[in-house]
Amino acid sequence: MRFCPGCGTELAGAAFVQEYWAAQDRHVVCWCPGCALMCTVVLGQLVGTEPEH
Numbered sequence: 001m002r003f004c005p006g007c008g009t010e011l012a013g014a015a016f017v018q019e020y021w022a023a024q025d026r027h028v029v030c031w032c033p034g035c036a037l038m039c040t041v042v043l044g045q046l047v048g049t050e051p052e053h
């Protein structure tokens with residue numbers, strides 16, 4: 001998450017970001033200081049897993 005999905009402000013260094021796991025999904029909570037939008041992005045499908053041997 002680099003840019004706010006609401007206003008497009010770059011969030012690097014300014015936004016509150018917290019990551020947590022829910023079940024098998026990785027959730028990233030972002031807060032934009034520009035428009036006070038709080039959003040949660042689910043990255044469940046982007047989680048890298050080691051290939052099975």
Ligand SMILES: [Zn+2]
Pocket residue numbers: 004005006007008009032033034035036037
């Ligand atoms: Zn914003």
